[in-house]
Amino acid sequence: MELTKNPEKLKRRLSSVQLIVLFYLSAVIVSTILLSLPIAHKPNVELSFIDALFTAVSAISVTGLTVVSTADTFSAPGYFILAFILQFGGIGIMTLGTFIWILFGKKIGLKDRQLIMTDQNRSTFAGLVQLMRQILVIVIVIELIGAFILGIHFLKYFPTWQEAFLQGFFASVSATTNAGFDITGTSLVPFAHDYFVQFINMILLILGAIGFPVLIEVKEFLTQKGNYSYKFTLFTKLTTLTFFILIIVGALFIFLFDRNHFFADKTWHESVFYSLFQSISSRNGGLATMDVSEFSDPTLLFISGLMFIGASPSSVGGGIRTTTFAIMVLSIFFYAKGKDTVKVFGRELHPSDIHGSFIVITTAAFICMSSVILMTFLEPSFSIIEIVFEVSSAFGTTGLSMGITPALSTAGKFVIIALMFIGRIGIFSFLFLIRGNTVKDNFKYPKEKVIIG
Amino acid sequence: MELTKNPEKLKRRLSSVQLIVLFYLSAVIVSTILLSLPIAHKPNVELSFIDALFTAVSAISVTGLTVVSTADTFSAPGYFILAFILQFGGIGIMTLGTFIWILFGKKIGLKDRQLIMTDQNRSTFAGLVQLMRQILVIVIVIELIGAFILGIHFLKYFPTWQEAFLQGFFASVSATTNAGFDITGTSLVPFAHDYFVQFINMILLILGAIGFPVLIEVKEFLTQKGNYSYKFTLFTKLTTLTFFILIIVGALFIFLFDRNHFFADKTWHESVFYSLFQSISSRNGGLATMDVSEFSDPTLLFISGLMFIGASPSSVGGGIRTTTFAIMVLSIFFYAKGKDTVKVFGRELHPSDIHGSFIVITTAAFICMSSVILMTFLEPSFSIIEIVFEVSSAFGTTGLSMGITPALSTAGKFVIIALMFIGRIGIFSFLFLIRGNTVKDNFKYPKEKVIIG
Numbered sequence: 001m002e003l004t005k006n007p008e009k010l011k012r013r014l015s016s017v018q019l020i021v022l023f024y025l026s027a028v029i030v031s032t033i034l035l036s037l038p039i040a041h042k043p044n045v046e047l048s049f050i051d052a053l054f055t056a057v058s059a060i061s062v063t064g065l066t067v068v069s070t071a072d073t074f075s076a077p078g079y080f081i082l083a084f085i086l087q088f089g090g091i092g093i094m095t096l097g098t099f100i101w102i103l104f105g106k107k108i109g110l111k112d113r114q115l116i117m118t119d120q121n122r123s124t125f126a127g128l129v130q131l132m133r134q135i136l137v138i139v140i141v142i143e144l145i146g147a148f149i150l151g152i153h154f155l156k157y158f159p160t161w162q163e164a165f166l167q168g169f170f171a172s173v174s175a176t177t178n179a180g181f182d183i184t185g186t187s188l189v190p191f192a193h194d195y196f197v198q199f200i201n202m203i204l205l206i207l208g209a210i211g212f213p214v215l216i217e218v219k220e221f222l223t224q225k226g227n228y229s230y231k232f233t234l235f236t237k238l239t240t241l242t243f244f245i246l247i248i249v250g251a252l253f254i255f256l257f258d259r260n261h262f263f264a265d266k267t268w269h270e271s272v273f274y275s276l277f278q279s280i281s282s283r284n285g286g287l288a289t290m291d292v293s294e295f296s297d298p299t300l301l302f303i304s305g306l307m308f309i310g311a312s313p314s315s316v317g318g319g320i321r322t323t324t325f326a327i328m329v330l331s332i333f334f335y336a337k338g339k340d341t342v343k344v345f346g347r348e349l350h351p352s353d354i355h356g357s358f359i360v361i362t363t364a365a366f367i368c369m370s371s372v373i374l375m376t377f378l379e380p381s382f383s384i385i386e387i388v389f390e391v392s393s394a395f396g397t398t399g400l401s402m403g404i405t406p407a408l409s410t411a412g413k414f415v416i417i418a419l420m421f422i423g424r425i426g427i428f429s430f431l432f433l434i435r436g437n438t439v440k441d442n443f444k445y446p447k448e449k450v451i452i453g
Numbered sequence: 454m455e456l457t458k459n460p461e462k463l464k465r466r467l468s469s470v471q472l473i474v475l476f477y478l479s480a481v482i483v484s485t486i487l488l489s490l491p492i493a494h495k496p497n498v499e500l501s502f503i504d505a506l507f508t509a510v511s512a513i514s515v516t517g518l519t520v521v522s523t524a525d526t527f528s529a530p531g532y533f534i535l536a537f538i539l540q541f542g543g544i545g546i547m548t549l550g551t552f553i554w555i556l557f558g559k560k561i562g563l564k565d566r567q568l569i570m571t572d573q574n575r576s577t578f579a580g581l582v583q584l585m586r587q588i589l590v591i592v593i594v595i596e597l598i599g600a601f602i603l604g605i606h607f608l609k610y611f612p613t614w615q616e617a618f619l620q621g622f623f624a625s626v627s628a629t630t631n632a633g634f635d636i637t638g639t640s641l642v643p644f645a646h647d648y649f650v651q652f653i654n655m656i657l658l659i660l661g662a663i664g665f666p667v668l669i670e671v672k673e674f675l676t677q678k679g680n681y682s683y684k685f686t687l688f689t690k691l692t693t694l695t696f697f698i699l700i701i702v703g704a705l706f707i708f709l710f711d712r713n714h715f716f717a718d719k720t721w722h723e724s725v726f727y728s729l730f731q732s733i734s735s736r737n738g739g740l741a742t743m744d745v746s747e748f749s750d751p752t753l754l755f756i757s758g759l760m761f762i763g764a765s766p767s768s769v770g771g772g773i774r775t776t777t778f779a780i781m782v783l784s785i786f787f788y789a790k791g792k793d794t795v796k797v798f799g800r801e802l803h804p805s806d807i808h809g810s811f812i813v814i815t816t817a818a819f820i821c822m823s824s825v826i827l828m829t830f831l832e833p834s835f836s837i838i839e840i841v842f843e844v845s846s847a848f849g850t851t852g853l854s855m856g857i858t859p860a861l862s863t864a865g866k867f868v869i870i871a872l873m874f875i876g877r878i879g880i881f882s883f884l885f886l887i888r889g890n891t892v893k894d895n896f897k898y899p900k901e902k903v904i905i906g
């Protein structure tokens with residue numbers, strides 16, 4: 001692509017996806033610089049360039065994989081910088097960026113609306129500014145309530161109210177944005193027997209990962225007046241149902257696979273909380289109430305699959321997304337039944353959505369498989385399960401790890417950085433990166449059937 | 454489904470896919486009985502039921518995974534029984550069965566033609582009897598030539614010409630049907646430095662796995678008279694190109710991943726033959742000139758991927774098949790380019806073929822992933838790479854193994870049996886099994902788009 005000195009011209013030459021990616025890249029650079037500032041570190045702590053970059057991408061993509069201990073490396077100002085980056089990454093750079101733009105009184109053009117639309121996966125222009133405002137308000141309200149509840153509760157753990165509320169604030173932001181960063185040093189393991197903290201965290205994790213459109217529809221449903229005829233969209237029904245099925249089925253299988261291992265010496269309530277929390281966390285949060293490497297291989301592979309699926313679209317999460325997975329399952333089922341359409345909740349799925357879902361899933365599987373093979377080649381000292389878990393976690397921007405992240409080679413770190421980045425921008429954006437402004441074919445070839453399968 | 458005493462009525466009630474599966478199941482039962490006959494065994498050798506069943510399914514599906522040593526367990530008559538089952542499985546029960554039917558002078562009805570059509574994945578009725586005859590003639594001619602060449606060559610290895618030609622005959626049938634069974638006891642390892650034997654085996658493996666329609670078109674092309682206007686079908690172009698790309702790229706990566714391990718002390722010609730042979734074998738043959746567990750993890754994972762892809766459709770092989778893989782790659786590429794059709798070799802792919810390919814791939818991936826998780830649960834003593842390799846090999850009906858097959862638990866053996874069976878009948882047949890005779894929906898719902906990816 002020929003570079004031009006006129007930025008307006010350049011902007012028009014780039015597709016909106018390419019611009020979004022450019023903005024994310026800029027955010028990564030700024031974050032890397034911010035996290036490298038001496039004021040962000042504890043005294044006498046040095047942070048290498050690759051580790052600052054890794055932390056920046058992990059924060060922007062709200063993954064939560066860490067090559068250095070957040071608690072030991074960063075200072076209190078560092079925590080706030082990190083929380084700010086999480087916020088930025090979680091809500092979506094464009095949404096937040098455009099909101100700041102509005103605050104400064106700029107008018108939003110068609111091109112900018114298109115950018116936000118791409119970033120939030122919306123396919124209509126209508127009410128976009130209002131939508132963004134709602135997202136921001138909802139997220140900040142949730143975070144503040146969470147910070148307040150956790151802060152009050154943490155008074156019993158920490159000597160000063162400042163420290164309790166700093167911990168509560170960071171924990172709430174980290175859970176709501178599903179970032180999975182922790183400043184305790186060991187995720188939520190210290191609260192393995194504090195079911196109240198776990199409960200609050202589960203609520204915050206779910207609210208962050210269930211998707212903004214769902215939150216907005218629920219808000220509209222709850223605040224409607226008079227008649228009770230509110231209609232949820234097919235998207236909200238499909239993604240919410242899938243989301244909760246994954247959580248329940250996830251917890252069930254985690255328990256079943258490890259019944260005679262990890263859960264062998266646990267009480268029923270410990271088992272319920274351990275399996276439920278790790279299931280919810282694998283949707284996208286990445287927080288853990290235990291050392292996940294204590295799980296047996298089938299559980300770890302199963303959780304890898306859950307992380308690969310990831311959160312709902314238009315949420316803070318990554319992965320192939322819940323709707324994509326649901327559409328795949330429904331398509332296979334209806335295909336096997338010999339139906340040529342997929343009908344669900346009294347609606348028909350659009351063929352282009354079905355095709356898109358399969359493109360996303362197969363591309364994602366291909367990327368993750370290749371990454372696993374490449375990583376076993378680059379990191380011969382780690383077991384395959386550790387690598388599969390790490391790769392799924394990075395692509396799903398989940399952030400759970402069996403503990404190998406800090407010991408990765410520089411090449412291995414770059415693979416994980418790339419996966420977190422692709423997981424955040426999504427497979428569509430990744431594919432469209434190579435597209436640019438496409439010219440449609442205006443010629444046809446005869447169709448010919450081939451033998452498949 | 455209500456059972457009826459009238460077999461004609463029953464036949465009409467069953468879909469052709471269900472009938473095919475019923476025939477395969479019957480063939481498995483007959484094969485299990487044949488392999489359990491005392492005459493089939495070496496003196497004083499006992500074969501348990503589960504091991505006879507495993508061997509029968511492995512032979513019918515021409516997989517070649519073995520729970521007992523073929524060389525040590527079966528007698529010379531046993532070898533011939535096995536070769537007969539391989540032939541039956543390789544060419545497709547329906548094709549061979551119908552041919553025998555013709556020999557006995559029965560007329561072939563519409564329903565039977567439909568069965569063969571399903572078995573060979575053909576979508577037209579035209580010239581079906583002729584097609585079958587051609588398949589059988591081509592395969593037997595190839596096998597006889599192979600047996601003759603190998604038999605002559607083996608005279609220098611074996612004391613009697615009877616033994617040389619028995620070995621040559623079995624090796625040729627096993628290679629052409631891509632069965633991968635061996636009566637040497639150690640696959641082709643004894644010929645690791647006999648490049649002539651390897652070369653003949655590679656040719657036979659390729660001819661068996663490249664697909665009958667391709668062989669027939671090549672035969673038609675070679676035997677045409679006069680004008681040179683023969684047009685290969687899109688199917689033949691697509692599958693053959695994919696087939697050879699997979700072999701070359703496969704050999705290349707096998708070499709690259711293991712350059713500093715297995716190939717570190719090998720000469721250039723050893724490296725070429727080892728990597729090329731194992732790449733060709735992973736298409737479907739399952740023969741090996743070395744102990745594959747000597748390869749490093751990335752190579753083993755990569756070969757697992759190759760086995761998952763498998764052979765061409767309408768060949769002796771299993772897996773998702775080459776065309777399915779090619780259509781996936783092309784679809785992703787054209788989607789990323791923003792095109793709404795997939796154009797290749799001056800033709801457009803049919804949307805239903807594209808949809809079908811994605812159904813096959815995702816269902817297969819789902820089945821294999823679930824099997825791997827289940828197997829790690831059932832077989833805690835084996836490593837994940839051993840299980841991934843075994844599962845891919847069974848689904849691809851390839852038959853390569855890191856050596857765990859004989860040590861599997863009974864539950865583990867049943868999982869592998871199921872995978873070999875599904876691999877042989879194919880994902881389509883597997884899905885259609887649950888269908889029966891479907892009634893099409895005659896109602897419509899409004900279409901609604903959802904957010905994906």
Ligand SMILES: [K+]
Nearest residue numbers: 063178286398
């Ligand atoms: K996360």
Ligand SMILES: [K+]
Nearest residue numbers: 516631739851
């Ligand atoms: K085989």
